[in-house]
Amino acid sequence: MKKFLIFIIILNFQISKSQSLDSQIKSIEEKMITWRHDFHKYPEVSNREFRTSEIIAKHLESLGIEVKRNVGVNGVVGILNGKKKGKVVALRADMDALPIQENNDLPYASVNRGVMHACGHDSHMAILMATAEILSKNKNFDGTVKFIFQGAEEGPPPGEEGGARMMIKEGVLDNPKVDVIFGLHISSLLPMNKIYYKPKGFFASSSRFTIKVVGSQAHGGTPWPGVDPIVITAQIINSIQTIISRESELTKEPAVISFGKVEGGNRFNIIPNEVNLVGTIRSLDYEMRDYIKQRIHELAEGIAKSYGGKAIVEIVDGADITFNDPFTMDKMLPSLKKSAGSENVILSNAKTIAEDYAYYLNEIPGFLFELGGYNTKELRKAPPHHTPDFFIDDSSMILGVKTMTNLALDFLKGE
Ligand SMILES: [Zn+2]
Ligand SMILES: [Zn+2]
Secondary structure (H helix, E strand, O other): OHHHHHHHHHHHHHHHHHHHHHHHHHHOHHHHHHHHHHHHHOOOEOOOOHHHHHHHHHHHHHOOOEEEEEEOOOEEEEEEEOOEEEEEEEEEEEOOEEOOOOOOOOOOOOOOOOOEOOOOHHHHHHHHHHHHHHHHOOOOOEEEEEEEEEOOOOOOOOOOOOHHHHHHHOOOOOOOOOOEEEEEEEEEEEEOOOEEEOOEEEEOEEEEEEEEEEOEOEEOOEOOOOEOHHHHHHHHHHHHHHHHHHHOOOOOOOEEEEEEEEEEOOOOOEEOOEEEEEEEEEEOOHHHHHHHHHHHHHHHHHHHHHOOOEEEEEEEEOOOOEEEOHHHHHHHHHHHHHHHOHHHEEEOOOEOOOOOOHHHHHHOOEEEEEEEEEOOOOOOOOOOOOOOOOOOOHHHHHHHHHHHHHHHHHHHHOO
């Protein structure tokens, strides 16, 4: 009986402890929304996150967290030590906005013309700032939490370095050495209060290709002495799409090729000398990606040659595949379920968007999950990411704090 009583007391203590963590998280919500609105109102593009990173660094310092500034241009790293030495868990948020003119009529709409947080990175920062505050007030854990606020996720400006790759190069995963990393991406299209996860390939790799199609200039009325690069381009575009529809094993993994820009010519009666094409390849399997790259070369070069022209193809790999470690995913699934409720933790399909978070996962185990940000009760249509109407519901962020907090604490507890 006595044992039973002690058990009840311990159980009660644990429940009240977890309630108190929950109530702390609830009580930080308003502050977190204010942070997000401020970031949203004053967005900064990749590698220009000066004001943004200063606000974050000051907040972490105010919590007594050790701060490193300017890691990989504007990155901020916070190190929070628990009561004893132990494992090191990293939590990551990205900070950059996009060169898009906001179309939303909101009190906190962007005042920086032509710049907008149209991917939700403002919410990622606010969530991680709140998580840092909660964890700094509950330091009764063994180990260390490293907060990684990373710039230039969308890609640094041409000619500049930045993003996850640069932070890794500058040692963000060392001193202390990180054992595991967790990150989230909010989604304007997925219903809020839900978490989406997937072991192994989750987000795609992204490669950028350019094709310069060179012909020979001629009069529009007498094309025969020339070589028309516009006609060659038409053949190339159509043929390249058959790499996906006819040659890729799509039941294995999805893949996408998109042309984003076709540029050539200047007048109705001149056949131009060249046409320039730019596009992207998305893949969830490296073998498939390499095959697609090889076939783009073969088709473009072969077609242009057969018409008497020339195609110069260049392919540059951007983000790698975001590969969620299946073992860590499995181990931490109870933590996700505890945070959102089992029925709200959903096994996702692979996505053909890309994330430079992939580079952390190339180095250490961990995973990225998606957080629903769409309030299905609202009548407004869910606008996609990277559009001027992009919108997420503020009340979707609290689950992010809860999940990031639980992931860190549960991992350090060894659960
Ligand atoms: Zn984005
Ligand atoms: Zn993003």
